Amino acid sequence: MAQGEIVAGFLAPHPPHLVYGENPAQNEPRSQGGWEPLRWAYERARKSLDELKPDVLLVHSPHWMTHVGHHFLGVRNLSGKSVDPIFPNLFRYTFDLTVDVELAEACCAEAAEAGLVTKMMRNPNFRVDYGTITTLHMIRPQWDIPIVGISANNSPYYLNTKEGLGEMDILGKATRRAIEKTGRRAVLLASNTLCHLHFHEEPATPEDMSQEHPQNYDGYKWDMRIIDLLRRGRTREVFDLLPQFIEEAFAEIKSGAFTWMFAAMGYPEIPGELHGYGTVIGTGNAVMEWNLVKAGLTRGGGVLARAG
Ligand SMILES: [Fe+2]
Numbered sequence: 632m633a634q635g636e637i638v639a640g641f642l643a644p645h646p647p648h649l650v651y652g653e654n655p656a657q658n659e660p661r662s663q664g665g666w667e668p669l670r671w672a673y674e675r676a677r678k679s680l681d682e683l684k685p686d687v688l689l690v691h692s693p694h695w696m697t698h699v700g701h702h703f704l705g706v707r708n709l710s711g712k713s714v715d716p717i718f719p720n721l722f723r724y725t726f727d728l729t730v731d732v733e734l735a736e737a738c739c740a741e742a743a744e745a746g747l748v749t750k751m752m753r754n755p756n757f758r759v760d761y762g763t764i765t766t767l768h769m770i771r772p773q774w775d776i777p778i779v780g781i782s783a784n785n786s787p788y789y790l791n792t793k794e795g796l797g798e799m800d801i802l803g804k805a806t807r808r809a810i811e812k813t814g815r816r817a818v819l820l821a822s823n824t825l826c827h828l829h830f831h832e833e834p835a836t837p838e839d840m841s842q843e844h845p846q847n848y849d850g851y852k853w854d855m856r857i858i859d860l861l862r863r864g865r866t867r868e869v870f871d872l873l874p875q876f877i878e879e880a881f882a883e884i885k886s887g888a889f890t891w892m893f894a895a896m897g898y899p900e901i902p903g904e905l906h907g908y909g910t911v912i913g914t915g916n917a918v919m920e921w922n923l924v925k926a927g928l929t930r931g932g933g934v935l936a937r938a939g
């Protein structure tokens with residue numbers, strides 16, 4: 632089997648409002664639109680993803696919370712209805728998805744080998760969380776690429792940020808080894824919002840965009856500082872700033888997906904492509920892409936990928 636590789640990583644946040652704004656057949660509530668700049672950012676990301684032709688999409692979601700260990704979806708077909716507990720008025724989504732169980736098992740085994748507590752999720756009636764579904768729907772609404780879903784152990788909350796993100800670094804590197812060994816052409820999706828300070832009341836019409844703006848100016852400035860560095864490929868600097876950013880902007884990347892993705896990619900110092908930025912109930916959301924093929928960091932690019 633040819634060695635697999637990661638071809639790209641995306642920062643792909645999951646406000647359910649974006650699905651609500653799109654009015655897909657799978658979602659019950661109807662909207663008049665809303666959050667267009669972010670939804671159009673996802674449209675651009677979809678085009679890139681399509682050109683990459685991955686075998687599998689791996690997503691780490693903060694809203695599949697597992698208190699003991701890092702869990703992996705382990706049932707070939709999962710279907711049902713997923714409801715956002717905070718916004719059931721916006722997100723009641725009928726899902727039907729296919730899991731790359733072989734790769735999920737390899738990720739689980741590699742992470743266990745590296746010392747993490749891991750578990751395969753084998754419940755055939757499992758209700759997949761809205762974070763996983765929103766990110767996947769927004770990046771690939773056709774649902775025609777198998778996925779690997781990874782839970783948030785939330786160790787950065789139970790331990791401390793440094794220790795918890797240390798676990799995510801291990802999980803990322805284990806994910807990379809599993810991808811390489813199973814021969815997959817993989818895309819990683821970090822399902823995270825940046826500044827997570829938000830409004831506590833919803834407008835009467837949730838998609839009334841006259842009410843949508845950053846909840847906190849300092850949080851907005853933090854988002855711009857981080858995005859600016861990411862766009863210039865200054866990855867190391869971003870990770871140096873991460874604990875302070877998390878603390879001051881209540882950034883959702885604390886839950887680990889962002890670190891997991893960068894660890895898996897080998898923390899490349901390459902410019903990220905910003906597809907778009909927008910707020911959702913005041914939180915900051917960026918859709919960004921790190922295309923390792925374009926950067927020449929894949930075997931297809933003629934340069935050996937950096938060892939993770
Ligand atoms: Fe979230």
